[in-house]
Amino acid sequence: xxxxxxxxxxxxxxxxxxxxxxxxxxxxxxxxxxxxxxxxxxxxxxxxxxxxxxxxxxxxxxxxxxxxxxxxxxxxxxxxxxxxxxxxxxxxxxxxxxxxxxxxxxxxxxxxxxxxxxxxxxxxxxxxxxxxxxxxxxxxxxxxxxxxxxxxxxxxxxxxxxxxx
Numbered sequence: 308x309x310x311x312x313x314x315x316x317x318x319x320x321x322x323x324x325x326x327x328x329x330x331x332x333x334x335x336x337x338x339x340x341x342x343x344x345x346x347x348x349x350x351x352x353x354x355x356x357x358x359x360x361x362x363x364x365x366x367x368x369x370x371x372x373x374x375x376x377x378x379x380x381x382x383x384x385x386x387x388x389x390x391x392x393x394x395x396x397x398x399x400x401x402x403x404x405x406x407x408x409x410x411x412x413x414x415x416x417x418x419x420x421x422x423x424x425x426x427x428x429x430x431x432x433x434x435x436x437x438x439x440x441x442x443x444x445x446x447x448x449x450x451x452x453x454x455x456x457x458x459x460x461x462x463x464x465x466x467x468x469x470x471x472x
Contacts, residue, residue: 335400342396349390350417354424357382366430373433380434383425384442390421392446418443 324334356379358371373379394414401410425439 338396339400342393342400345389345393346397346417349386349393350421352386353383353390353421356428360428368428369430370428373428373430376433379429380438383429383434383439387421387425387439388442388445391418391443394418395446395450 356370356372361367361369361371370379372382394417398411398414401407404410426436429436
């Protein structure tokens with residue numbers, strides 16, 4: 308037993324999703340908690356960027372981290388991608404819930420708040436915002452592409468095979 312624990316052999320097996328054991332409602336609730344945690348952390352990081360903002364001078368109110376344009380751009384794109392993906396998961400998992408409209412309104416409002424905050428603290432010369440906007444659209448575009456390819460390949464599989472004599 309000690310040997311198995313020390314090698315780290317399959318310690319994660321007990322934590323994986325088991326389709327016949329785990330209830331869909333429980334899985335949805337766990338995914339909602341995780342997505343909400345990710346949304347909270349990424350929103351906070353976007354509104355209050357790492358390193359804070361300059362307090363005085365010409366750059367007052369601008370992100371200190373933006374003085375390293377390449378690093379800040381990577382941070383902003385990754386953070387926006389994470390926020391967008393988690394918001395997409397939240398709205399998808401709550402589809403059909405009571406107060407669905409209110410959830411969508413709150414989600415859209417949060418995205419606009421995030422966008423206005425990063426525009427406010429980011430100097431325009433340090434980041435090209437089209438990349439940030441593209442990052443925000445990636446989760447939705449990716450889901451649409453997956454759906455598109457599933458429709459195409461499922462239609463090909465369901466078409467009857469004809470043999471020529």
